[in-house]
Amino acid sequence: MASERLDLVASISIGQNGSAGGFEYANLVPPNGENQVKWEISKFSDLGRININLEQEINGIEQSLRHAFLKNGGKENREGVMLVGFSTKFRYLAEKSLEELNSLALSAEKVVLDKVVQTRKNVDPRYLVGKGKLREIALHAKHLGVDTIIFDTELTPAQANAIGEESGLDIMDRSQLIIQIFAKHAKTNEGKIQARLAEFQYNLPRLKGKGTAFSQLGGGIGTRGPGEKKLEQERRNIRKQIEQLEKQIDGLCRRREHTRKNRKTSKIPTLSFIGYTNVGKSTLFNRLTKSSIVTQDKLFSTLNPTTRRVMLPGGKHVLMTDTVGFISKLPKELINAFRATLEEIGEADLLFHIADASDPEVREKIDSVMKIVESMEFEYIPSVLVFNKLDQADTETEAALREAFPQVPLVSAKKGKNFRELLLHIEKVVEKIEADAKVGVFNPEEKPEDTVSLPLLHSFF
Ligand SMILES: Nc1nc2c(ncn2[C@@H]2O[C@H](COP(=O)(O)OP(=O)(O)OP(=O)(O)O)[C@@H](O)[C@H]2O)c(=O)[nH]1
Numbered sequence: 001m002a003s004e005r006l007d008l009v010a011s012i013s014i015g016q017n018g019s020a021g022g023f024e025y026a027n028l029v030p031p032n033g034e035n036q037v038k039w040e041i042s043k044f045s046d047l048g049r050i051n052i053n054l055e056q057e058i059n060g061i062e063q064s065l066r067h068a069f070l071k072n073g074g075k076e077n078r079e080g081v082m083l084v085g086f087s088t089k090f091r092y093l094a095e096k097s098l099e100e101l102n103s104l105a106l107s108a109e110k111v112v113l114d115k116v117v118q119t120r121k122n123v124d125p126r127y128l129v130g131k132g133k134l135r136e137i138a139l140h141a142k143h144l145g146v147d148t149i150i151f152d153t154e155l156t157p158a159q160a161n162a163i164g165e166e167s168g169l170d171i172m173d174r175s176q177l178i179i180q181i182f183a184k185h186a187k188t189n190e191g192k193i194q195a196r197l198a199e200f201q202y203n204l205p206r207l208k209g210k211g212t213a214f215s216q217l218g219g220g221i222g223t224r225g226p227g228e229k230k231l232e233q234e235r236r237n238i239r240k241q242i243e244q245l246e247k248q249i250d251g252l253c254r255r256r257e258h259t260r261k262n263r264k265t266s267k268i269p270t271l272s273f274i275g276y277t278n279v280g281k282s283t284l285f286n287r288l289t290k291s292s293i294v295t296q297d298k299l300f301s302t303l304n305p306t307t308r309r310v311m312l313p314g315g316k317h318v319l320m321t322d323t324v325g326f327i328s329k330l331p332k333e334l335i336n337a338f339r340a341t342l343e344e345i346g347e348a349d350l351l352f353h354i355a356d357a358s359d360p361e362v363r364e365k366i367d368s369v370m371k372i373v374e375s376m377e378f379e380y381i382p383s384v385l386v387f388n389k390l391d392q393a394d395t396e397t398e399a400a401l402r403e404a405f406p407q408v409p410l411v412s413a414k415k416g417k418n419f420r421e422l423l424l425h426i427e428k429v430v431e432k433i434e435a436d437a438k439v440g441v442f443n444p445e446e447k448p449e450d451t452v453s454l455p456l457l458h459s460f461f
């Protein structure tokens with residue numbers, strides 16, 4: 001019933017002489033505290049004596065399901081979602097990753113109605129979690145008034161379609177959710193073009209003919225659409241738009257390169273802020289450069305690069321650039337589409353890597369950022385690490401970090417703590433880079449043919 005999106009199913013039995021006999025109907029019931037009952041059945045032995053107003057009954061059921069959805073934290077115009085974590089190895093890994101998916105869902109303004117983690121020896125190639133489990137999840141989701149199930153793994157186009165058809169619900173995966181957040185947060189023309197390209201590239205192989213697959217609200221994989229011919233036409237259309245967007249992005253890259261060249265002639269060293277999303281890059285940037293980039297407790301608040309000049313304690317000037325944050329399993333479509341933005345990072349003389357001291361996963365996140373830096377082939381650029389959110393870290397964490405990373409400044413962007421120490425550290429590193437460049441150890445103008453391995457990246461920690 002739930003998978004067919006029905007609130008109520010009724011049956012009339014026919015007697016041997018062909019006359020109508022008993023009548024019964026089953027309807028879904030909303031969740032009610034301890035009550036785990038998901039449906040109820042009403043039976044009437046004689047059809048002729050039934051005195052119920054079915055329309056009223058159905059309206060009542062719909063209202064109670066809606067009411068339950070709202071009570072679960074839903075809002076009339078927001079999408080209710082259920083999150084599904086999956087692992088073939090350890091449950092705790094899937095649970096940790098699901099927490100991040102939860103933050104992503106909140107950043108996309110969705111209402112998370114429930115979370116489920118499923119472990120399995122191997123992946124079901126068609127339904128990921130297996131058909132039986134999927135049916136169970138879908139029933140539970142319908143019961144809660146969920147609109148969309150979000151999977152914490154990347155689903156193949158075939159899996160997304162099969163799961164959508166089997167469950168009767170809209171299906172999303174982690175990559176699609178991240179791309180959707182980028183699309184929602186893109187405010188400038190440049191951001192919008194790049195986010196749109198990522199959406200198109202992600203959706204093209206998954207196109208099933210549903211118009212909404214290309215709207216900013218996304219979702220909607222796995223529902224039956226128009227015929228093959230219309231679908232093919234739509235695909236061609238999308239390919240053409242991809243081509244045009246690619247051209248526009250090439251133009252953006254050239255324009256940015258031109259600005260960078262001008263900047264380089266001024267010989268002011270440039271620092272790119274990098275780091276996991278939500279670690280406080282923009283907050284720190286605002287404080288150091290007296291700017292007012294929007295900061296918020298949401299993932300991927302910043303998409304566009306902003307550059308400002310800052311004077312270091314010794315009087316030397318540097319240019320600082322704040323830009324988009326990273327996340328583990330960053331969708332490849334985004335890395336490609338956001339190349340104009342990411343190239344900006346690659347042109348820096350120094351990467352300023354900000355990490356969150358109060359995050360128990362800080363080391364894993366530092367590694368994730370390094371891996372992305374490597375995958376973009378920026379690992380030859382020297383890098384300085386700094387721990388932010390010191391005010392939020394407990395004393396043991398602070399001591400452990402100081403011991404493991406004795407050279408790394410610990411600051412609080414929010415409280416303005418240890419800024420002088422940080423700026424002096426940056427100054428020292430910049431002076432060393434410039435001195436090395438003079439004697440030919442490192443010349444940021446000439447990228448080495450073979451990328452230098454990680455020790456250089458860590459050399460200033
Ligand atoms: N307690 C505390 N919170 C901080 C600190 N720095 C930033 N925050 C908070 O962390 C959240 C994220 O800050 P942002 O500056 O937007 O982080 P970001 O790294 O630029 O994030 P993205 O642009 O989304 O990648 C905000 O709610 C900030 O107020 C800090 O030093 N201490």
Ligand SMILES: [Mg+2]
Pocket residue numbers: 281282283295301302323
């Ligand atoms: Mg930011």
